[in-house]
Amino acid sequence: MKSKESILVLLFVLLTVRVWSQIGINTDAPTAMLDVNGNLRLREAEKCIEASCADSLLVRNSGGYVQTVSRDQVFNSSGRSYVSGTGVNTTIPLVAISGLTNWLKIVFDKELIDEHNDFNISNNTFTAPKDGIYEVYVQMKVSSLVSLDDLGVGIFVKKGSAVPTLIAEETYTNVTVLTAINVSPPTRRTQTMVALNAGDQLLFGVKTTLVSLNLLSGTSSLFTIHQIK
Template structure:
């Protein structure tokens, strides 16, 4: 008789689980097969060894659901942008729309760009994610240049807004007894907060109308996403 009671209780329990496919702990309204409203503690877990293991981890989303994330997804979400380029054959410039006396520097070689965030065809960097970016650019004059003011700058274009000059270094070329005494290198750097899709490019400034002024110089730039 006692065995029959135990069997009846087990059958009732199993039928109850089948009828009510969602089980709640500390909640009367479960929204998943197992809905725990509170802390979850697991004292021991099975170790995964050998080829049976897969590169997945468990994460909790904003809704409280536990999901699997692959190693590739995790590394991609944490990937930061690192870019470096040079102008080894000289600084070539194209005009910047709406900006007087400035020309965009065209770099002809990417040294580092694992995520392909810098477009070498239009020499524009596009921020892949929201973050903080460290920007640096320089060019070096290889010979004396007979011009007034020469400078270098960093431009940021956000959305449909006009490009904004966020960093600049300029010097007026000065000669004493025919010997140039102005610095041969123009360089500038800054740190900016960018949204995904914001653009960055680098420019050179000349008080002369000709944009071939810097054709005999070398240039380089770096972009580091620090956060």
């Protein structure tokens, strides 16, 4: 008799689980196949050796849902900007920066990194895709210098239609001795960190009192932009 009762109880439990298909622990209204309302401690877990488990993480969102995602999904979910480029200027005339005296926009003709297309190579302007902190670097090197002329590089921020604001620069006056030996360094570089709002623009300029930089042969330049937050 007890055996029959045990079988009936077992069948009832199995049928109940099958009908409801959801089990709640510390909750009377489960919303998943297993709904745990409280802390969860897993003392031992089987190691996953399948290819789908490689390089993956177990994450939990604010709603308590747990899922497995790849490491790349976690690291790249923020869509941060990583941009770099180079330029060689021997014949291309530089463009004046509107509203600024003695500053010309540096021309970059090659992008090395730009995963999200945040830099426009046609107008040499970076547009911030989102609010954040950005680390910015620019460098320009010339193979020949003009005596007694200020030469420098700068980083500018442009907000909307406003005149670009200079936020970092390095400038030296080119000096020669004995009318033959140039003692000024051939490279100008500067860097900074800046808080940008989505839509703000970054551009790079070269400072000179010359009408044109055609007298500076073999000019090369590079820049990097890295969103750190």
